Amino acid sequence: MNACAPAWFEALGRMLDALQVGMCLFDEGDCTQAWNQSFLRLFPEHRAQIHRGEPYAENLRRFYRARLEGAELANLERYVQAGIERHQQQFHPYDFLHRGERITVASLPLAGLGRLRLWRILAPPAPERAPEPRIDAAALLDRAPSGLVLSDDQGRITWANDPFAMLYGLADAQAALGRTLPELFLDVWMREGAELAAQHADEAAMLQEIMLFTGSPFELQLPGGRQLRVLSRSGATGGAQLYAHLDVTELQRQRERLAQAERNARIHADTALRESALLQAVLHGMQQGIAMVSAEGRVDYHNQRLLQLLDLAPEYLQGRPWQDDVVRLLREGGDWEALSPEALAQLSGWPPENAPGIVCLALRQRSSGRVLEVGSVQVPGGGVLHTVNDVTERHAHQQHIEHMASHDGLTGLLNRGRFLELLAAEIALAQRSGARLGVLYVDLDGFKPINDVHGHAAGDEVLRQAAQVLQSLARESDFVARLGGDEFAVLQRGIHQPHEAQALAVRAAAALAQPVATAGAAVAVGASIGVALYPEDGADPQALLAAADQAMYRAKARARPRPLS
Ligand SMILES: Nc1nc2c(ncn2[C@@H]2O[C@H](COP(=O)(O)OP(=O)(O)OP(=O)(O)O)[C@@H](O)[C@H]2O)c(=O)[nH]1
Known part of the structure; x- marks a missing residue:
């Protein structure tokens, strides 16, 4: 506020600052006399450009000179004159856009003082709101995915929706009014025959009881294998009760299918276990030694007979030794002598056309004189299955025949x-x-x-x-x-x-x-x-x-x- 303004005017300017209202006072000769801080905040271009006692026309002239260019400059005085007229004749507030803000301005002539102008930023208009949807509650409830009924404190139905009527085979929701849930439940079964209704009489009685004493969900079975889950809630007035009937038939079927799948899986697991035990027994009872070597070369599995044939300690093979180490152990002391390919050919008919899958067959003689036939089969996915047969007698017989022939x-x-x-x-x-x-x-x-x-x-x-x-x-x-x-x-x-x-x-x-x-x-x-x-x-x-x-x-x-x- 400039120093020459009356003291009360200075106070008014600060009050208007508190309200973020810009203020400017002109004397009766339209010369600027006083302004507040909010005025300068709204129009920062006037900082250092507004001078006390300066005619408003001068101010306008400076303003337009800075903004008009070329031929437009010729219109400068016209614009200044129009601005002065607007200033002198304004009695009603009007809005204008300034620096992105919508500003409203009011102008008031004050007798003996001149003219007071006030500016205020208008709040941006609130975004248009979509009209509130009109909800037809009755129609909505008739489209609900569950059957709904309200009953009074006597259990008599006072309201039902269409899905409920459909679940209970009623002509429409009106047909449920005045009836009780157990009655409707029995009616449904009666339509299937007296015998079936009799079978479900106990359920109806239980339903009656559940409605009276508990609020927990219960399940009902309807004809056609339909399964309903009923949830109850106390109503707002008196003993009124709301019952929601959810059709859980498909859910139930899914549950049963899952349970069946679990049972089947258990049966398969039991069978696999039994078969595995059987297989173990068979493998251990075999006259043939078996050794399964993994793709990396470890003896992963062996049977009892293999231990006997190779005179190996069970603990040694249980440690999953490398196959090469086992062979090295056997060769020590000449315990794994390879017999001639001729002997193998005579004994086994190698190459064995009738032994598909065998990739290698060899005869090995132990230091004890026992002769072992070792067959090797590639296992799908890597690894080798070795079979070891004691062919000592067969080998001796073959040798004898050969000797006789020569x-x-x-x-x-x-x-x-x-x-x-x-x-x-x-x-x-x-x-x-x-x-x-x-x-x-x-x-x-x-x-x-x-x-x-x-x-x-x-x-x-x-x-x-x-x-x-x-x-x-x-x-x-x-x-x-x-x-x-x-x-x-x-x-x-x-x-x-x-x-x-x-x-x-x-x-x-x-x-x-x-x-x-x-x-x-x-x-x-x-x-x-x-x-x-x-x-x-x-x-x-x-x-x-x-x-x-x-x-x-x-x-x-x-x-x-x-x-x-
Ligand atoms: N004990 C025995 N006699 C055999 C066997 N094989 C052949 N002989 C007999 O051996 C005899 C051979 O007859 P020869 O060749 O006349 O014998 P040899 O009296 O020595 O007459 P030369 O050879 O002419 O000097 C025959 O009487 C055969 O029957 C055999 O395995 N055991």
């Missing part, structure tokens, strides 16, 4: 067929190495009479001893065979000079000339021996043996007949 049963020497096979193999080797071979064809002299005179058993004994004589004279690397009857052959390997074969023939003839002790008597035989050499006398087994045979005949022809002893 050896002479009486003397234990190689038979003719095997001898020729070995001879062929040695010739092939000798061909490459340039080695020399010697073949001795040995035919006993005077053998037949031993059979005739001393019997067949004595003859057998003579044959067995002749075989031993030849075996003892031959080197470890030589092969001795009985070709048949009283004929034998020796394949001499690694000889360097032809006379080495002759020397063996001489030693053999001398040894076989010695008397042989049989069970009955000492008998004497001799031997005619023919020698053939590879490569000099034949290039294949038959030719070589034939050459030795012929040499033997020549020797026999030279020999003198020997007397019987």
Whole structure:
């Protein structure tokens, strides 16, 4: 407030500041005389631009000069004049926009003082509100998702909605009025037949009781498998009661389905448990050792039989050892010797066309002599299943059959067929190495009479001893065979000079000339021996043996007949 204003006017200005009302006083010559702080807050552009005693026209002129441009400036005095006229003629408040605010201004001529102008910011208009919806309560209740009834203190229904009428099979809600819930409940069942109604009489009685004494929710069963949950609330007046009937049929069905699913799951879990126990029992009772190795290589599972077959401590395998460690343990002391692939092929027919899924089959011999057949099958998802069978007897039998097929049963020497096979193999080797071979064809002299005179058993004994004589004279690397009857052959390997074969023939003839002790008597035989050499006398087994045979005949022809002893 400027200092020249009357004191009461200054007080008025501060009061109007408190009300945030801007104020400006002009004298009767329209010169500015006084203003308050709110005026400067509303019109900050007037700060330092308003001067006491200045004509309002000057103020306006300054105002327009700062804002008008170009041709508009020509209109300046017109605008100033219009502003002065508005100022002098204003008697009613009007609104205008200034700096984003809507401001109302009032102007009042004061006799002897001049004119007082007041400004105030108008509150922004309240946003338009949507009209309140008109609610039709009755229609709304008829669309409620539950059947609603009101009953009086006698339990008589005083109001019901349409869903309630539908639940109880009534023509409309009016039909429920004056009735009680138990009555309507029995009516519903009566329409299904007297027998069913009788079955539900107890429920109706219980319903009566529940309505009288408890306010807790209860469930009702209606025809068609419908299940209702009834909730009750005390009404506002007297003993009036509100009952809400919720159709929980689907909920109930879902609950039952869930319970059934739980029961089924429990049954499946029990079955799985039983089957697993059964499987354990079967696996442990098996004659076959089983080991399940995980994808990372640990022995995850084993059965009892595996422990016996491998002589392993149960605690060791329970620790889920690495498979490689188990094999290392078994190999220590030669306890896991791999048998030849030929032995495996003879025993198992490997590769086993009829054993799908087996990726590996091997024969292992324990230091105890037991022979184990180990089969390995890839497990889907990683890992290997090993099966271990004790095939010791089968293996021994197989070995025996093989021995029989290649050896002479009486003397234990190689038979003719095997001898020729070995001879062929040695010739092939000798061909490459340039080695020399010697073949001795040995035919006993005077053998037949031993059979005739001393019997067949004595003859057998003579044959067995002749075989031993030849075996003892031959080197470890030589092969001795009985070709048949009283004929034998020796394949001499690694000889360097032809006379080495002759020397063996001489030693053999001398040894076989010695008397042989049989069970009955000492008998004497001799031997005619023919020698053939590879490569000099034949290039294949038959030719070589034939050459030795012929040499033997020549020797026999030279020999003198020997007397019987
Ligand atoms: N005890 C016995 N006799 C056999 C066996 N195999 C063949 N013989 C007999 O051996 C005899 C062989 O007859 P020979 O070859 O004439 O015998 P040998 O009296 O020595 O006459 P040479 O060979 O011509 O010197 C036959 O009487 C056969 O029956 C056998 O396994 N055991």
